[in-house]
Amino acid sequence: MEALLKVENISKEFGATKALSDVSMTVYPGEVRGLIGENGSGKSTLSNIIAGIHKMSDGKMMFLGAEYRPESVLDSRKKGISLLAQETGTIAGMTVYENMFLGEETAGGKSRFVNARRLKKATKEILAENGLAHIQPEDNVERYSFEDRKMIEVARAVWHDPQILIIDETTTALSHHGRQKIYEIIRQMKKNQKSVIFISHDLDEIMNVCDSVTVLRDGNYIDTLPHDRMNKDTIRSLMIGREFDGRYYRPDWVCTHGEQVVLKAEHIVYRNILKDVSLELHEGEILGIGGLTDSGMHELCKILFGAIRPDKGRVTYMDNTEITSPQTAMKKRIAYIPKDRDTESLFIFADIKDNIVASSYDQIKKQGFIFPKSEHELAEKTAASLQVKMRDVRQYVGELSGGNKQKVAICKWLANESQLFLMDCPTRGIDVGVKANIYLLMQELKKQGKAIIMVSEEMTELIGMSDRILILKDGECSGEFLRQDHPSEQEVIQKML
Amino acid sequence: MEKTKYSFIKKVAPYAGLIALVIIFSLTTDGRFVAARNLTNIIGQSMVTMIAACGCVFVMAHNNLDFSLGGGCALIAALSFRATKAANLPLMLVVCILFGIGCGLITALIHVKGRIPAFMAGMCIMFVGRGVVEGMATNMVMNLPADSSRYANNLFYLIFLIVVFAICVPLFNYTKVGKMQKLIGSNPRAAQLSGVAVGKYKVIAFAISGATLGVASFLTMIRIGSVTKTIGSGLETDVLIALTLGGIPLTGGTGTRIRAAFIGSVTYFVLGNGLTLWGLDANLIYIVKGVVFLATVFATMDRTDQEYVL
Numbered sequence: 001m002e003a004l005l006k007v008e009n010i011s012k013e014f015g016a017t018k019a020l021s022d023v024s025m026t027v028y029p030g031e032v033r034g035l036i037g038e039n040g041s042g043k044s045t046l047s048n049i050i051a052g053i054h055k056m057s058d059g060k061m062m063f064l065g066a067e068y069r070p071e072s073v074l075d076s077r078k079k080g081i082s083l084l085a086q087e088t089g090t091i092a093g094m095t096v097y098e099n100m101f102l103g104e105e106t107a108g109g110k111s112r113f114v115n116a117r118r119l120k121k122a123t124k125e126i127l128a129e130n131g132l133a134h135i136q137p138e139d140n141v142e143r144y145s146f147e148d149r150k151m152i153e154v155a156r157a158v159w160h161d162p163q164i165l166i167i168d169e170t171t172t173a174l175s176h177h178g179r180q181k182i183y184e185i186i187r188q189m190k191k192n193q194k195s196v197i198f199i200s201h202d203l204d205e206i207m208n209v210c211d212s213v214t215v216l217r218d219g220n221y222i223d224t225l226p227h228d229r230m231n232k233d234t235i236r237s238l239m240i241g242r243e244f245d246g247r248y249y250r251p252d253w254v255c256t257h258g259e260q261v262v263l264k265a266e267h268i269v270y271r272n273i274l275k276d277v278s279l280e281l282h283e284g285e286i287l288g289i290g291g292l293t294d295s296g297m298h299e300l301c302k303i304l305f306g307a308i309r310p311d312k313g314r315v316t317y318m319d320n321t322e323i324t325s326p327q328t329a330m331k332k333r334i335a336y337i338p339k340d341r342d343t344e345s346l347f348i349f350a351d352i353k354d355n356i357v358a359s360s361y362d363q364i365k366k367q368g369f370i371f372p373k374s375e376h377e378l379a380e381k382t383a384a385s386l387q388v389k390m391r392d393v394r395q396y397v398g399e400l401s402g403g404n405k406q407k408v409a410i411c412k413w414l415a416n417e418s419q420l421f422l423m424d425c426p427t428r429g430i431d432v433g434v435k436a437n438i439y440l441l442m443q444e445l446k447k448q449g450k451a452i453i454m455v456s457e458e459m460t461e462l463i464g465m466s467d468r469i470l471i472l473k474d475g476e477c478s479g480e481f482l483r484q485d486h487p488s489e490q491e492v493i494q495k496m497l
Numbered sequence: 498m499e500k501t502k503y504s505f506i507k508k509v510a511p512y513a514g515l516i517a518l519v520i521i522f523s524l525t526t527d528g529r530f531v532a533a534r535n536l537t538n539i540i541g542q543s544m545v546t547m548i549a550a551c552g553c554v555f556v557m558a559h560n561n562l563d564f565s566l567g568g569g570c571a572l573i574a575a576l577s578f579r580a581t582k583a584a585n586l587p588l589m590l591v592v593c594i595l596f597g598i599g600c601g602l603i604t605a606l607i608h609v610k611g612r613i614p615a616f617m618a619g620m621c622i623m624f625v626g627r628g629v630v631e632g633m634a635t636n637m638v639m640n641l642p643a644d645s646s647r648y649a650n651n652l653f654y655l656i657f658l659i660v661v662f663a664i665c666v667p668l669f670n671y672t673k674v675g676k677m678q679k680l681i682g683s684n685p686r687a688a689q690l691s692g693v694a695v696g697k698y699k700v701i702a703f704a705i706s707g708a709t710l711g712v713a714s715f716l717t718m719i720r721i722g723s724v725t726k727t728i729g730s731g732l733e734t735d736v737l738i739a740l741t742l743g744g745i746p747l748t749g750g751t752g753t754r755i756r757a758a759f760i761g762s763v764t765y766f767v768l769g770n771g772l773t774l775w776g777l778d779a780n781l782i783y784i785v786k787g788v789v790f791l792a793t794v795f796a797t798m799d800r801t802d803q804e805y806v807l
Contacts, residue, residue, distance in 0.1 A: 307690055330692035344690050347683035350751035358680055358691045361673045369671045412691060 002065070004029045004195050005050070005081075005164055010059030012045055012219075019045040022059075023221045025214050027164065030193040032186055034200070034210035038239055038432075042219040043199050047166045050197070051083035052076035064163065074103045080163035084170045090141045090149045097123035097137035100156050130155040131181070146294060147178050158185055165189060166197045171205065175497075183209065203232045217241055218431050240432055248436040249464025250443060255483040257285035257467055262318045262420055262451045263334070265304060269312035273299050275475040276313075281420070284449045286442060288466030290456060291496050295472040297455045298339055301424045304453065305329050305336035330359060332420070335413030337406075339424040339455070345409040346397050353379040353393040355408050360416040382415040383408070386437065403434030410441070421445065421452045427461060439465060459489045471495040507797070511744040511757065515764045522771035529774050537651055543739075543766040544654040545713050545720070550736045550743075550758035551665045552709025555702035556615070557740060558669075558678035560685070560749035561608070563706050564619030566736055568626030569600040570729025573714040575630045575639070578724050583641045586648070594711035601707025605700040615703075623733065631726050639724035648719050657712055662759075665709070669755045678702055682749025738790045739765040747798050 005027040012020040020042045027033050035043045048054045050061070052070030061068040063079065070076035073083065083089075090099045097116070098105075100123045105114040123137040132151055141149055150170060157165060167186075171179050186196050186209060200206050206213055213230055215222040215238040222238050263281040268274050274296040281287050291297045302308040304315055306323040315323040317332045329336070338344035347355050356379040357364065364374040379393040388407045390400065397408055406426065413421065423442075427435045442452055442465060456462050462469050463481075471479040471492065479495030481487040522530040529535060549566055556563045577592040600622055607618035633639065669675035677698040680688040689695050717729055743761020746752045768789065772782045 305690070325694075326690060326692045327694050336690060338690055343684070344686050347680060347687055347751065350680075350683045354680070354683075354751050358688075358693075361676055365673065368673075369667070370673065370676060371671065 001028050003027065003062070004031075004064065005068075006062040007046075007050070008060045008062070010046070010049060010056045010061070012042075012049060012054060013057045018219055020049075020056075020219045023216065023219070025221065025224070027195050027197065029195060030190055032190060032196045032198055032209060032211045034198050034206040034213035035216065036200070036203075036206055036213055036235060036239060037216035037222075041216040041239070043216055044168055045219075046216065047083065047168050047197060047199060050076070050164075051081055051166055053083070077160050077162070081166065082157040082160050082162040082164075083166045083168065084150075084153055084157055085168055089153045092140075092142045094141060095137065096127075096135055096139055096141055096144075096152060099141055099152060100126065100137070100159075126155050126159045127152075130158065147174055150174060151178060151181065154182065154185065162194070164195045164197060166199070168199045169201060171200060171202075203235060206230075206235070207232065215239055248432075248439055249461070250439075253483060253486055255467045257446075257451075258283035258449065260318060263304065263315070263323075263453075264318075265300075265313065265315045267313040268300065268303055268310045268315070270296070270299055270303060270308065270310045270475075273475050274303070274310070277472065277475070277477055278313075279470060279477075281451050281453055283451050284446055285467050286446055286452045286454060286465055288454050288456060288462040288469040289472060290459070290462045290469055290492060291472035291478075293457060295496070296475040297472045298424055300472065301336070301422050301453065301455045302338075304422050305334060307336070330416075333416070333418045334420045334422065335359075335416075335418035336422045337409055337413065337424060337426055339428060341402070341405055341409055341428075345412075346405060348398040349396065351394045351396055352383060352388070352390055352400075352408055355397050356382050356393070356411045356415050359412050363416055378415055379411075382411045385414065386411055386441070401431075403430035406430050406434060406438070410438070419450050421450065422455075423452060424455045425457060426454060427456075427458070459492055463487060463489065463492065473497075507744060507752070510797075511742065511760045511764065514742065515760060515767065518764060518767050518771060522767065522774065526771065526774045530771055535770065535774075539763070539766045539770050541651045541654060541720075542770075543762040544651070544658050545716050546732070546735050546739055546765070547758055547762040548658055548661050548709050548716065549706075549713040549732060550739050550762055551661050551755065552706035553736050553740065554665075554669065554745065554753065554755050554758050555675070555678050555705045557682075557745055557747075558675070558749045558753040559681040559699055559702055561615040561699070561702075562619070562737065563604070563703070564616045564733050565600055565604050565622035565626075566619075566706075566710055566733035567729045567731055568623030568733075569597070569619075569707070569710050570626070570714040570717060570732050571630040571724075572600065572622065572626030573597050573711055574718050574724045574728050575626075575633050577714070578639045578718070579633070583639075583645070583718075586645060590712070590715050593715040594708050597707040597709070597711025597714065598704050599707065600710065601703035601705070602700065604707075605703035608703075609696040609699055615699075619733070627730075630724065630728065634724065634726045641718060641722050645719055646722055649722070653719070654716055657716060661709055661712060665705070666755055668705070674698065674701055674705075675755075679749070679751045679753055682746075682753065683751050735765065738786060741790060741793050741797070742768075744797065747794060 003026045007023065007025040010020055010023045023046060035047065037043050045054065049056050052073050052075050068079065070079065097119045101119050105119065120137040127133060127135050132155060135144060135148060135152065141152065167182065171182055189196055198210055207230060212224060212226050213235060214224045215235060217239060225234065260283045261280045262283050265277065265279050268277045277300060289297045289300065299308060303310050306325045306329045317323060321328065321332060323329045342348055353375055357375050360378060361370055364370060364378055376393060383390065383393060386407045388411065389404050397405060400408065426438055445452060454465060467483050469481040469487065469492065470477055473496055481492060553563050573593050573596045576596050577589055580592050581589045583589055604615060604618045604622055607613055608615040677693050680693055681695055681698060685695055714729065718724060721728065739761040740757050741747065741761065742764045743757030745757040769782060772785055
């Protein structure tokens with residue numbers, strides 16, 4: 001059969017980071033291809049290149065028998081490839097119809113001027129066709145829920161009648177109804193001999209929806225499995241590169257921690273993101289917080305560190321000090337490792353030394369002065385303790401790999417001897433080796449009686465590491481699991497959706 | 498490897514530029530450039546800019562521009578003259594520094610509390626300063642006492658320069674005040690989430706810049722002998738161009754070096770002086786300065802990180 005899309009030896013670098021190396025993939029008409037891999041394996045990079053968001057550094061693509069080099073999202077859409085992005089792809093502050101025809105306001109019309117009336121009418125028709133008649137074209141998209149906004153995007157993508165539709169982890173955030181809608185669209189596309197590239201974390205979903213699945217790991221192509229060879233264990237071991245035995249997590253299944261409550265959050269309310277969340281963290285406890293990305297758990301983590309002021313409620317340290325700013329949190333030796341490493345955690349254009357000592361100046365200053373020698377000693381000592389792979393501490397952090405960057409980010413808080421760690425997705429987008437290092441470190445910190453809150457989107461990691469798991473859903477606590485009860489992934493996911 | 502090579506070039510470029518200019522002007526001006534009187538003249542001119550630039554480094558390190566310098570200099574001069582009648586010069590110096598810090602604090606508070614870009618707050622000081630001085634200078638003559646002219650010499654300026662540098666250099670390189678500016682300039686978000694009190698340290702930077710501006714304003718008055726309508730005009734651009742020629746990263750951050758204030762000011766005045774000796778028209782010199790500034794920015798500005806949508 002003639003290939004619809006051929007991706008040949010594609011590579012992509014972001015600065016010093018290699019996001020994809022030498023990846024090839026062929027998609028045939030009428031095929032639903034799954035794309036799977038751990039965070040940071042390159043799935044989104046690959047789909048973004050196909051959809052024209054990123055440009056490949058090296059390689060070639062063939063689409064419908066001709067060379068394919070999309071200049072932009074609009075260009076690829078025109079050529080017949082549409083993308084449903086992972087995050088929201090509508091622009092807040094604009095109306096539904098403006099979003100629907102974004103970048104193509106004059107398409108189909110005779111004039112070069114934008115004819116709002118025509119666009120509104122067309123939008124209304126498109127929405128109605130997709131069973132979204134309750135959405136008004138003139139309304140600001142902000143008025144609608146995440147799910148409705150996502151469905152507007154879906155309608156927009158389908159309206160362009162693409163040859164290939166890329167669905168990048170869209171379904172995880174949708175309700176049952178929304179998911180069914182997308183599955184229906186996939187079935188339609190298949191029937192019309194069109195193709196879908198389907199990205200999801202959910203193995204069950206991949207098994208149900210896809211005809212074949214391509215596995216990526218650390219930016220490398222691993223294998224493509226046809227439907228008859230797809231089974232969960234094979235896929236999982238291909239994803240992590242060895243037999244899955246769960247051994248890099250904690251070996252024990254008992255809940256062990258001290259009695260002392262070290263951090264307490266009471267009735268936290270923040271915009272419409274968090275509705276009355278309370279929690280207690282004990283010494284020597286690893287408290288996992290799970291949920292969907294928009295469940296409010298990332299914001300909760302920032303609130304615990306004092307970086308966001310909640311509208312109501314308070315966060316207190318064990319000596320009853322209220323945490324109102326990152327400075328008060330730091331005085332109590334609280335550490336915060338943000339989810340977004342490059343923009344919130346690191347000083348990319350500074351060297352490793354400056355990054356590591358950034359929170360420790362108070363510890364190393366002598367009579368108010370900070371001497372380069374003490375900076376170097378502290379940075380070297382801390383980097384060595386976590387085995388950061390580097391030339392020396394004067395190397396720019398931007399040159400390091402994702403895993404080593406994360407080590408530097410953690411070093412910043414080991415250097416000032418933090419006692420309480422707030423980790424937001426600490427293993428996001430890093431390779432398995434560094435992941436194992438971080439899990440070991442967490443167990444080490446726990447042994448020393450230090451408390452850890454780990455916000456995570458990965459079920460296995462939450463279950464594998466936490467003494468206790470809190471699940472947030474739509475800004476509320478929807479479930480709690482104890483380690484000794486040995487919760488299953490299914491049980492936990494059910495509380496999230 | 499790349500980094501070491503690149504940072505080496507960045508390190509020597511300002512010196513190389515200065516040396517190249519000195520050689521070119523020495524060879525092409527029949528010895529007029531290297532004449533002792535001319536050189537002392539250049540140094541004398543550059544010292545005031547150097548002092549103002551020294552404090553301004555703190556502001557630029559955290560990725561802000563201080564546009565208040567020129568108007569601020571005028572405002573400080575006029576107000577301190579009004580307050581002390583120039584009767585007691587040491588007292589006037591102290592008043593200048595206090596008003597300078599005041600100017601810096603106003604700029605910083607508008608920026609931090611009002612969440613308005615600092616350069617806009619600075620421009621507001623600039624306009625106010627110009628307005629106040631022009632108004633006052635039309636209504637009265639503001640001459641310093643005649644005997645103050647004996648201080649208008651390079652040695653006197655040099656003492657101030659040494660004191661300012663002796664305070665600013667360690668403050669910038671070896672204390673939290675300087676370190677924090679550089680972290681904020683590198684990534685304000687990460688700085689905040691690393692426990693840096695971003696607002697507080699920005700305010701401190703503007704206060705330091707204001708203090709050195711106060712000193713610069715005082716020395717300018719001594720040099721001119723009075724408070725004129727045009728006092729301090731163009732200081733903000735002089736300082737900005739000087740720092741850029743001195744190799745300061747325009748977006749601040751950990752690559753910021755305080756030596757930029759020193760080397761850059763000299764380069765800037767060497768350039769202006771040499772072009773004048775060439776007999777270039779004064780207006781043309783502005784154009785050349787503009788081109789040199791743009792070329793420096795073009796060569797030094799780090800654009801790899803920013804995604805320009807054009």
